[in-house]
Amino acid sequence: MLVALMLSLGCPPHKNDPATGSLLAKGRIEVVEKPNTELKNDFYIGNRPPLLPSPLIKLPIGAIEPHGWVRRQLELQADGFHGNLTEISRFLIKEKNAWLSPTGEGSHGWEEPVYWLKGFSNCGYILRNRRMIDESKIWIEAALKSQKEDGWFGPDKGRKGAATRLQGREDLWPNMIMLFCLQNYHESTSDKRVIELMTNYMKYLTTVPEERFLVGYWPKMRGGDLLYSVYWLYNRTGDEFLLDLAKKVHRRTAEWEKDVINWHNVNMSQGFGQPATFYMQSKDPNHLWAAERNWRKIRDMYGQFPGGMFGGDENCRPGFTDPRQAVETCGMVEMMLSHEILLTITGDARWADRCEDVTFNSLPAAFTPDLKALHYLTSPNMILCDRHTKSPGLQNGGPMLLFNPHIHRCCQHNTGHGWPYYAEHLWMATPGNGLAAVLYAPSKVTAKVGDGTKITITEKTTYPFDEKIRLTIKTPKPVRFPLYLRVPAWCENPGLSINGVASSIKAAPRSYFMIDRKWADGDTVDLNLAMKISLTQWTKNNNSVSVNRGPLTYSLKIGEKYVRAGGTEKWPAWEIHPTTAWNYGLILNESDLASSFRVVRKAWPADNQPFEAEAAPIELHAKAKKIPQWQKDNLGLVGLLQPSPAKSDEPTETVTLVPMGCARLRISSFPTIGTGPDAFQWNTPAKPAESLPASSYGLQKNKFNSVKFDPVQTTSLRLEAQLQPDFSAGILEWRIETNER
Numbered sequence: 204m205l206v207a208l209m210l211s212l213g214c215p216p217h218k219n220d221p222a223t224g225s226l227l228a229k230g231r232i233e234v235v236e237k238p239n240t241e242l243k244n245d246f247y248i249g250n251r252p253p254l255l256p257s258p259l260i261k262l263p264i265g266a267i268e269p270h271g272w273v274r275r276q277l278e279l280q281a282d283g284f285h286g287n288l289t290e291i292s293r294f295l296i297k298e299k300n301a302w303l304s305p306t307g308e309g310s311h312g313w314e315e316p317v318y319w320l321k322g323f324s325n326c327g328y329i330l331r332n333r334r335m336i337d338e339s340k341i342w343i344e345a346a347l348k349s350q351k352e353d354g355w356f357g358p359d360k361g362r363k364g365a366a367t368r369l370q371g372r373e374d375l376w377p378n379m380i381m382l383f384c385l386q387n388y389h390e391s392t393s394d395k396r397v398i399e400l401m402t403n404y405m406k407y408l409t410t411v412p413e414e415r416f417l418v419g420y421w422p423k424m425r426g427g428d429l430l431y432s433v434y435w436l437y438n439r440t441g442d443e444f445l446l447d448l449a450k451k452v453h454r455r456t457a458e459w460e461k462d463v464i465n466w467h468n469v470n471m472s473q474g475f476g477q478p479a480t481f482y483m484q485s486k487d488p489n490h491l492w493a494a495e496r497n498w499r500k501i502r503d504m505y506g507q508f509p510g511g512m513f514g515g516d517e518n519c520r521p522g523f524t525d526p527r528q529a530v531e532t533c534g535m536v537e538m539m540l541s542h543e544i545l546l547t548i549t550g551d552a553r554w555a556d557r558c559e560d561v562t563f564n565s566l567p568a569a570f571t572p573d574l575k576a577l578h579y580l581t582s583p584n585m586i587l588c589d590r591h592t593k594s595p596g597l598q599n600g601g602p603m604l605l606f607n608p609h610i611h612r613c614c615q616h617n618t619g620h621g622w623p624y625y626a627e628h629l630w631m632a633t634p635g636n637g638l639a640a641v642l643y644a645p646s647k648v649t650a651k652v653g654d655g656t657k658i659t660i661t662e663k664t665t666y667p668f669d670e671k672i673r674l675t676i677k678t679p680k681p682v683r684f685p686l687y688l689r690v691p692a693w694c695e696n697p698g699l700s701i702n703g704v705a706s707s708i709k710a711a712p713r714s715y716f717m718i719d720r721k722w723a724d725g726d727t728v729d730l731n732l733a734m735k736i737s738l739t740q741w742t743k744n745n746n747s748v749s750v751n752r753g754p755l756t757y758s759l760k761i762g763e764k765y766v767r768a769g770g771t772e773k774w775p776a777w778e779i780h781p782t783t784a785w786n787y788g789l790i791l792n793e794s795d796l797a798s799s800f801r802v803v804r805k806a807w808p809a810d811n812q813p814f815e816a817e818a819a820p821i822e823l824h825a826k827a828k829k830i831p832q833w834q835k836d837n838l839g840l841v842g843l844l845q846p847s848p849a850k851s852d853e854p855t856e857t858v859t860l861v862p863m864g865c866a867r868l869r870i871s872s873f874p875t876i877g878t879g880p881d882a883f884q885w886n887t888p889a890k891p892a893e894s895l896p897a898s899s900y901g902l903q904k905n906k907f908n909s910v911k912f913d914p915v916q917t918t919s920l921r922l923e924a925q926l927q928p929d930f931s932a933g934i935l936e937w938r939i940e941t942n943e944r
């Protein structure tokens with residue numbers, strides 16, 4: 204064993220390749236599954252024993268400077284609704300805010316302010332935006348000053364969330380979010396008060412009796428967030444009591460290690476990986492496997508369409524699995540963060556692939572391209588975003604598809620952490636004092652490597668819209684360290700060259716190139732992640748297909764007309780209506796897929812925002828036919844898919860596909876067109892009766908108002924009340940009198 208290792212160190216793996224030979228003169232290139240955890244990192248805080256060693260280590264905030272299109276997302280967020288939410292959201296009014304009160308009394312002491320702070324402060328730290336850093340400081344300082352004698356901090360008496368019956372200290376959920384805010388603040392400033400506060404709070408948690416610990420729906424489902432914070436603190440202080448507390452947190456958290464324990468989309472996205480976090484301590488492979496098993500089960504049952512998410516338009520519901528089912532924007536950002544955490548825990552590149560899938564294909568479409576408005580629900584097939592309810596087609600009723608910065612409460616506050624955490628995980632430190640490029644995007648990383656030399660690597664690329672990535676190393680003196688480059692699962696033949704000399708080493712998909720050599724100032728690495736067109740066939744969704752090229756999935760480009768729908772002059776709300784047809788099936792030559800599509804490159808958008816249908820820097824042109832029977836339903840939702848291949852007598856047309864993340868209106872799961880005897884004739888679904896003709900509706904408060912209808916025969920009735928903006932009301936009781944004899 205030892206001999207083999209010595210040989211591989213001493214000899215190039217491809218002796219006959221002069222290029223590889225010269226590359227290896229100064230070191231070696233290997234293909235590995237993940238960084239070697241037998242080595243240590245002397246500069247960044249990974250897991251402390253007895254926790255399992257970290258294959259990848261998150262760099263402190265500030266080490267990574269996002270550039271290009273990623274930076275643009277953060278700048279747009281800073282100028283958009285999220286960066287200005289203090290002037291939009293009533294939950295952030297400072298007067299009487301329980302999060303700002305030294306006694307912990309007041310209103311709005313639940314999740315909204317801390318949800319907002321988590322993304323807002325991170326965005327400010329990354330952009331070094333003084334306004335945002337100063338505003339964040341107000342909330343951070345208040346939290347630091349709120350700690351009680353016994354270790355509790357934050358809102359105390361009277362905490363009450365709309366979605367919880369828990370009072371005050373019973374509800375540990377909002378504090379979990381503030382712990383993330385405090386960690387980010389500490390990473391950015393090294394303020395020791397954070398360690399003190401967290402230690403005292405964790406000691407308080409050890410005193411909470413087991414039967415009152417992590418009680419209630421949200422705390423129980425989301426205990427994994429608390430577990431993460433316990434380990435974060437343990438890795439910095441080594442306080443042994445934290446390991447016992449971690450066991451208690453795991454014991455009292457919903458049993459995600461047994462199954463997908465809950466079908467609320469945000470709980471799932473946040474909780475599915477919890478057992479893998481505990482695996483760092485338990486070392487039980489079942490805990491590690493549980494995260495993978497949960498993810499697969501979720502995708503298998505409710506994620507049979509592209510975009511990396513699943514249909515949970517509040518909760519997943521049996522039978523609601525068509526690609527028109529949507530997911531909450533909160534679900535997307537929590538899924539991204541779960542993937543980022545799982546990537547650091549396991550080093551397994553599959554979590555990076557999955558993170559990019561959600562980040563590139565799902566998240567951008569949840570916001571208007573200027574990031575000045577968001578909506579609550581986004582789905583892969585979405586043909587109209589208006590103010591009208593889509594319930595019961597989508598579970599959550601109300602204007603959930605309307606792009607409106609004034610509503611959508613949890614998402615409105617929470618979704619600001621998506622882009623900042625993504626930007627903070629582009630690069631990671633590795634054992635052996637190295638660096639890893641794990642998520643590719645234009646950026647610059649500054650970190651200590653090798654013997655402690657501080658180096659900078661600039662990453663130039665327009666990935667994921669292009670396949671070329673160039674890294675340039677800047678170092679004050681030559682320094683030896685391992686540089687890891689992730690090879691995505693979709694990339695069969697990545698090209699690698701160092702200082703212009705190509706390597707012949709072949710990397711398996713879903714692995715890392717590990718280049719261990721003495722790096723000199725100005726050294727360059729070129730990575731070519733060859734992207735080819737592939738199809739995913741969704742056999743469980745009527746054999747529909749989605750079209751991928753590299754990490755991007757492509758959607759039909761549908762003309763988008765923005766229609767003003769309320770809001771304020773400064774922060775308007777928008778409906779988006781289709782101006783072109785969307786009911787197409789693709790004509791594919793499956794024996795030569797590439798011939799079915801033409802890749803068309805377009806100019807890079809001048810404003811650096813590629814996630815817009817008209818600005819997409821790359822398009823695919825394809826042949827398609829309309830399927831006239833495919834229509835929108837009475838709610839304005841895209842009709843359910845019927846089996847493919849579908850029959851169509853319509854003329855062949857050329858259609859344009861754009862990256863899914865660029866399309867607010869989109870068809871991402873397509874029927875295919877067939878001509879043979881196996882092609883299916885689609886039906887036009889029978890329209891349910893729209894509203895019934897009736898006498899006028901009464902409007903008396905707290906009294907029965909009767910309405911008379913012409914007689915109908917039906918087995919069910921649905922009552923739908925539509926309120927004017929900013930009014931709230933409820934139906935107290937309803938009775939149906941029938942004249943059935």
Ligand SMILES: [Zn+2]
Nearest residue numbers: 531533613614
């Ligand atoms: Zn939400």
